[in-house]
Amino acid sequence: MLKRFYFDLVSRERVIPDRTGIEAADLEEALEEAEAALQEMRESGEAAEFDEGWSLLIRDEAGASLRKLPILVYLALTQMMMDAGELLMFITEA
Numbered sequence: 001m002l003k004r005f006y007f008d009l010v011s012r013e014r015v016i017p018d019r020t021g022i023e024a025a026d027l028e029e030a031l032e033e034a035e036a037a038l039q040e041m042r043e044s045g046e047a048a049e050f051d052e053g054w055s056l057l058i059r060d061e062a063g064a065s066l067r068k069l070p071i072l073v074y075l076a077l078t079q080m081m082m083d084a085g086e087l088l089m090f091i092t093e094a
Helices: 027-044 071-093
Strands: 003-010 022-024 055-060 065-070
Touching: 003 027, 022 027, 027 055, 027 065, 027 071, 055 071, 065 071
Parallel strands: none
Antiparallel strands: 003 022, 003 055, 055 065
């Protein structure tokens, strides 16, 4: 059975609540959707609007906080992983 998860954008001073949410089988699937949403934010340039104080908070239907992804830290780590993958491909092709 699918469950509803919400992705709120939060900082110390402000919360931008997700009023729609997504349906997912479990937290792992919701986390994959959250990661995809952060990638879309990077690609669209939206991520540039957030400083290091912002996080994407995953919560369930009851409002319980399940995971908190610091936006800039997450994007920096995933960018480093992508860069490392490209470097590895370059090295192995040489």
